[in-house]
Amino acid sequence: xxxxxxxxxxxxxxxxxxxxxxxxxxxxxxxxxxxxxxxxxxxxxxxxxxxxxxxxxxxxxxxxxxxxxxxxxxxxxxxxxxxxxxxxxxxxxxxxxxxxxxxxxxxxxxxxxxxxxxxxxxxxxxxxxxxxxxxxxxxxxxxxxxxxxxxxxxxxxxxxxxxxxxxxxxxxxxxxxxxxxxxxxxxxxxxxxxxxxxxxxxxxxxxxxxxxxxx
DNA sequence: ACCCAGGGTCATA
DNA sequence: TATGACCATGGG
Numbered sequence: 001x002x003x004x005x006x007x008x009x010x011x012x013x014x015x016x017x018x019x020x021x022x023x024x025x026x027x028x029x030x031x032x033x034x035x036x037x038x039x040x041x042x043x044x045x046x047x048x049x050x051x052x053x054x055x056x057x058x059x060x061x062x063x064x065x066x067x068x069x070x071x072x073x074x075x076x077x078x079x080x081x082x083x084x085x086x087x088x089x090x091x092x093x094x095x096x097x098x099x100x101x102x103x104x105x106x107x108x109x110x111x112x113x114x115x116x117x118x119x120x121x122x123x124x125x126x127x128x129x130x131x132x133x134x135x136x137x138x139x140x141x142x143x144x145x146x147x148x149x150x151x152x153x154x155x156x157x158x159x160x161x162x163x164x165x166x167x168x169x170x171x172x173x174x175x176x177x178x179x180x181x182x183x184x185x186x187x188x189x190x191x192x193x194x195x196x197x198x199x200x201x202x203x204x205x206x207x208x209x210x211x212x213x214x215x
Numbered sequence: 216a217c218c219c220a221g222g223g224t225c226a227t228a
Numbered sequence: 229t230a231t232g233a234c235c236a237t238g239g240g
Contacts, residue, residue, distance in 0.1 A: 040221050041221085042219090081236090126224085128221085147222085
């Protein structure tokens with residue numbers, strides 16, 4: 001694994017030039033963002049949109065509604081997002097933790113690493129979900145390593161792709177600027193790029209981004 | 216019909 | 229520490 005700040009900045013500029021700003025995370029509130037982060041685990045976002053829409057229509061997209069709603073009712077609402085029984089438990093675990101921890105008013109005052117540990121203590125919140133919540137709901141500076149990031153950096157031969165999450169996280173953290181808007185945009189662009197298909201002609205954005213990076 | 220998607224937990228060795 | 233099974237819908 002050999003990652004340099006210059007390479008990461010060059011890649012960011014190339015992604016931004018190709019796709020422009022993505023305006024992530026798509027959510028009307030921080031709490032909706034956190035719910036979406038759990039629902040999208042190993043699931044296509046289009047499925048999550050359906051589930052979020054169901055929750056909105058039932059006025060259930062609120063901490064207390066999640067806590068009070070019967071498991072069967074909640075599971076039925078989030079059904080389109082898949083793994084609905086597991087995700088029902090995870091949403092409830094998270095909502096209870098969030099209230100017990102004092103909601104945003106208290107949580108936003110915690111140090112980055114303390115808050116991260118706290119998030120990871122919730123059953124159902126792993127490193128990726130915790131980091132997306134930290135970056136987009138709590139606006140903490142960090143680089144999210146998801147499946148798209150692994151694929152892209154592997155393709156660019158900057159990583160092997162099977163490094164543990166902690167290894168990649170520390171490697172990126174040591175090299176990237178603590179620029180929250182940039183880091184939010186960076187992750188969004190990587191996902192956007194991952195979904196983009198090759199157009200087949202010379203104007204292909206996908207191929208332009210993946211061309212060799214000269215530092 | 217098959218494959219995978221904006222992961223994480225738990226049991227096993 | 230490191231694999232493997234499991235969870236489940238919807239779109240290509």
